[in-house]
Amino acid sequence: MDFQPTEEQRDLRAGVRDLLAGRYGREALRASVDSGVCVDRGLWRELGEAGFFALRLPESEGGVGLGLPEAVIVFEEAGRALLPGPLVATHLAAGVVPGAASGTTVVTAFDLGGGLVSHLGEADAVLGAPALPDGSPVRSADPLTPLHRVPAPAAASLPASPDASYAAAGAVLTAALQVGSALRTVELAVRYAGEREQFGQPIGAFQAVKHLCAGMLVRAEVARTAVYAAAVTGDGAEIAAAKLLADEAAVANARDCLQVHGGMGFTWEADVHLHLKRAWVRAEQWRTAAEAEELLAAELLGSAP
Incomplete structure (x- = not known):
C-alpha cells in the first residue's frame, strides 16, 4: 500500500x-x-x-x-x-x-x-x-x-458535526498547525547553524548542534506521521496521540531552535520566539495534553484483556 x-x-x-x-x-x-x-x-x-x-x-x-x-x-x-x-x-x-x-x-x-x-x-x-x-x-x-x-x-x-465531532476535527487540524510550526523551526535552526560561525567554522559543524537539529527533525516527522494517520483513520485514540505528539514537537522544537540561535533567538527581531509562543497557546486549544492522555488511557484500559 x-x-x-x-x-x-x-x-x-x-x-x-x-x-x-x-x-x-x-x-x-x-x-x-x-x-x-x-x-x-x-x-x-x-x-x-x-x-x-x-x-x-x-x-x-x-x-x-x-x-x-x-x-x-x-x-x-x-x-x-x-x-x-x-x-x-x-x-x-x-x-x-x-x-x-x-x-x-x-x-x-x-x-x-x-x-x-x-x-x-x-x-x-x-x-x-x-x-x-x-x-x-x-x-x-x-x-x-x-x-x-x-x-x-x-x-x-460545541455542537455535533454530521461526520465527526468538532472537537476531534479541531484537534487534528490544530495538530497540523503545530506540525507545520515544528517543521519550520527545523528549517530556521538548520539555516542559522549553517550561517553562524564560531572558531572559524559554521556552528552546524559541531556535533552538539548536529544532534540537536537531527532530534528536531525526528520529532517533527514522527508527529507529522501521527497527524496524517489520524486524519486518515479518524480514530479517537490516534487523534489524541497525534495532538500530544504535535504539541510536544512544536514546543520542544521551538525551544531547541532558540538554543541553536543562542542569544539572538531571544531578541524581538528573531521569529523563533513567535513559534514558541504560538505553540504554547495551540497546546491548550481543542484538546489539551491532560485531555488527550485521559482519552488514550481510557482506550488502553478498554482494550486490555
Whole structure:
C-alpha cells in the first residue's frame, strides 16, 4: 500500500505554500506583530476564495469536496507560515455559519478552557453560540492570538458535526498547525547553524548542534506521521496521540531552535520566539495534553484483556 501523498495532494501543498509566501511572508508577519491586527480581512477573503475554509464542504454545497487528509496538508502550511486568526474554527464553521466558507465571516470558538476565546474582538461569530458574547481581554503569551474571557462554558457550546465531532476535527487540524510550526523551526535552526560561525567554522559543524537539529527533525516527522494517520483513520485514540505528539514537537522544537540561535533567538527581531509562543497557546486549544492522555488511557484500559 502506498502511503505517499498523491500528485493532487502535492500540488495542493505547493499551491497553498505559494499563496501564503506571496500574501503572508515574513514582512506581513512582522507587520501583524507591530500593528496588533491579527486578522487581515482581505487575506481572509482570499483564503475563502482559494477554498481554504470550504475544503471539506461537499461540492453540492459550494465546497471543494475534499477530506480531512487534504485539510491537514493545508493547515500544516498555515502553521509553517504562522498565519494568525481562528483558522480552525472558521474552517469547521463552513456550511454552518453563513459567510464562513467564503471567508467573509470570521468565526472563533470556545476551544480553550476557562471560558477563554481567541480572537473574539476580531470575530463575527462564535461557533455554536447564538450570538457574539461579551468578553474581557486577557493577556496572551502570543501577540498574534488575543484572548478574551467570557462567562460561557467552553466544551458545552460545541455542537455535533454530521461526520465527526468538532472537537476531534479541531484537534487534528490544530495538530497540523503545530506540525507545520515544528517543521519550520527545523528549517530556521538548520539555516542559522549553517550561517553562524564560531572558531572559524559554521556552528552546524559541531556535533552538539548536529544532534540537536537531527532530534528536531525526528520529532517533527514522527508527529507529522501521527497527524496524517489520524486524519486518515479518524480514530479517537490516534487523534489524541497525534495532538500530544504535535504539541510536544512544536514546543520542544521551538525551544531547541532558540538554543541553536543562542542569544539572538531571544531578541524581538528573531521569529523563533513567535513559534514558541504560538505553540504554547495551540497546546491548550481543542484538546489539551491532560485531555488527550485521559482519552488514550481510557482506550488502553478498554482494550486490555
